Amino acid sequence: MPEDLRSTLARRVVIADGAMGTMLQGYDLTMADFDQLEGCNEVLNRTRPDVVRAIHDAYFEVGVDAVETNTFGTNLSALGEYGISEQIFDLAERAARIARESADAYSTVDRSRWVLGSVGPGTKLPTLGHVAYGQLRDAYQTQVEGMLAGGIDAVLIETSQDLLQTKAATLGAKRALAHAGRDLPVIVHVTVETTGTMLLGSEIGAALTALEPLGIDLIGLNCATGPAEMSEHLRHLSRYAQIGVSCMPNAGLPQLTADGVMMIGDTAGMLNGERLKGIHTAIKAGMLAAETILDCLVKNDFSRNALGVFDKKLKESYVGRELYKARNFHQAFDRGRMFGLMTEGISILTGGRFPSKLPIKAGHEHMQKLRADGGKDPYVDLRYDGQLTFDKLTDVYYSGTHHNEDQPAHLKVLDFNICVGRCVEEFGNPCQNFCPANVYEMVDGGESKRRLQINFSNCVHCKTCDIMDPYQIIDWVPPEGGGGPNYRNM
Ligand SMILES: Cc1cc2nc3c(=O)[nH]c(=O)nc-3n(C[C@H](O)[C@H](O)[C@H](O)COP(=O)(O)OP(=O)(O)OC[C@H]3O[C@@H](n4cnc5c(N)ncnc54)[C@H](O)[C@@H]3O)c2cc1C
Numbered sequence: 001m002p003e004d005l006r007s008t009l010a011r012r013v014v015i016a017d018g019a020m021g022t023m024l025q026g027y028d029l030t031m032a033d034f035d036q037l038e039g040c041n042e043v044l045n046r047t048r049p050d051v052v053r054a055i056h057d058a059y060f061e062v063g064v065d066a067v068e069t070n071t072f073g074t075n076l077s078a079l080g081e082y083g084i085s086e087q088i089f090d091l092a093e094r095a096a097r098i099a100r101e102s103a104d105a106y107s108t109v110d111r112s113r114w115v116l117g118s119v120g121p122g123t124k125l126p127t128l129g130h131v132a133y134g135q136l137r138d139a140y141q142t143q144v145e146g147m148l149a150g151g152i153d154a155v156l157i158e159t160s161q162d163l164l165q166t167k168a169a170t171l172g173a174k175r176a177l178a179h180a181g182r183d184l185p186v187i188v189h190v191t192v193e194t195t196g197t198m199l200l201g202s203e204i205g206a207a208l209t210a211l212e213p214l215g216i217d218l219i220g221l222n223c224a225t226g227p228a229e230m231s232e233h234l235r236h237l238s239r240y241a242q243i244g245v246s247c248m249p250n251a252g253l254p255q256l257t258a259d260g261v262m263m264i265g266d267t268a269g270m271l272n273g274e275r276l277k278g279i280h281t282a283i284k285a286g287m288l289a290a291e292t293i294l295d296c297l298v299k300n301d302f303s304r305n306a307l308g309v310f311d312k313k314l315k316e317s318y319v320g321r322e323l324y325k326a327r328n329f330h331q332a333f334d335r336g337r338m339f340g341l342m343t344e345g346i347s348i349l350t351g352g353r354f355p356s357k358l359p360i361k362a363g364h365e366h367m368q369k370l371r372a373d374g375g376k377d378p379y380v381d382l383r384y385d386g387q388l389t390f391d392k393l394t395d396v397y398y399s400g401t402h403h404n405e406d407q408p409a410h411l412k413v414l415d416f417n418i419c420v421g422r423c424v425e426e427f428g429n430p431c432q433n434f435c436p437a438n439v440y441e442m443v444d445g446g447e448s449k450r451r452l453q454i455n456f457s458n459c460v461h462c463k464t465c466d467i468m469d470p471y472q473i474i475d476w477v478p479p480e481g482g483g484g485p486n487y488r489n490m
């Protein structure tokens, strides 16, 4: 006799799975897998159901009771950013079907396994006027209708940051259930930031007061900070909620330490891109790391737990506050100057609390292929006056760059065939342009083929090539003998 999720929840703790996104990153997925929609995990429900299924199977294999559908972003704004919001129902249904098949395969006569239909918040919040409440609620209804058609056992509204958005999702889910004549559990998780409130300032008590009367089955927390910071808010819920409490303590903040490892400065991305300043953050991180290491030396304990004090100290220091404010700078300007200016303005006014973390694109994904019409070379009219603007080799001279000529090149190109083949046709060997030091040159290689010549001793260590090469086949490694630029001539 299959167990009913609601009655099981009343009897015992039900264990759900872990993250989907990080599991997906473990697969070598291509742009074709993403249907050319980089980062849109939800299209994988259509293009790579085998991968999504394998992740659900892996979680059931280690013994979880329930898995979440791959539908966190199957909503109006997240799919809207990719121009595919009309696919909400289809992608939600496919995701639920994949999870259902996995759950059924792992269910036994003695033990049921369940599917939780994940409803993420999306990127637009009604309280801030980004989207009309009714439009948002109806889109959530479509999503839940799709998941019901695919066979979910419960709706899990999660990572909720705005109470109005949470209401839209809850009422959209309730409408979908009523429409389908179903009565499934509805679980709502809010996210409390390091500031102690939800993104838009609501405290946990306010969330409970606003959400409990909507007829939900469980209220709880997920994301943002991790178990330690969640415990106080969870205690509040368990004391005052009339309904069940749930928790998914999946911390959303990066870790700077592991057993025997600490990351500081630029290694850990501590450059404030908004101000183009990183020396003060590197120095402060170094000081806090040194303090932590001293304590670890005294205790002779270099485990992640002991070193992890550094994470906390850094996040509470001015470095944490400053970088939190600037976390969306690049992503915002990626979407255009007006969007960038507006987003940065809001970010400064809200101390970085809004917008929540925007998805980021790797540098090389900005490279555009050559136009089919062979468009005009943008560099053809470039001229230097020799007073304020200089050609690249003169710049290299002024940078005082020096490397021993007899060392192996510190710029490793992993596949030269791509340079003389695909890259010529698709991108026109952009390394010749983006390298500020004329390191890369396509030269006549004799016979009919050209070849890539690497003038590594010119390299001014800007690392542009490692970042921007569209095929990610250039690997920058430190040169021998401490060579590099020496800017005394500037
Ligand atoms: C052009 C430019 C201008 C900038 N202007 C400013 C500014 O005005 N103000 C400001 O605050 N910040 C500025 N920054 C940012 C700032 O320089 C960096 O954020 C800061 O230096 C980072 O410090 P760090 O110690 O983490 O790394 P780094 O200063 O990069 O130090 C890392 C060191 O490790 C060495 N190294 C790397 N790999 C190895 C290896 N395998 N073995 C041994 N050694 C290795 C490197 O040679 C380097 O010496 C600027 C950056 C650039 C590129």
Ligand code: SF4
Pocket: 411, 434, 435, 436, 437, 438, 439, 440, 458, 459, 460, 461, 462, 463, 464, 465, 466, 476
């Ligand atoms: S690191 Fe900068 S200067 Fe050196 S080869 Fe790459 S692009 Fe050129």
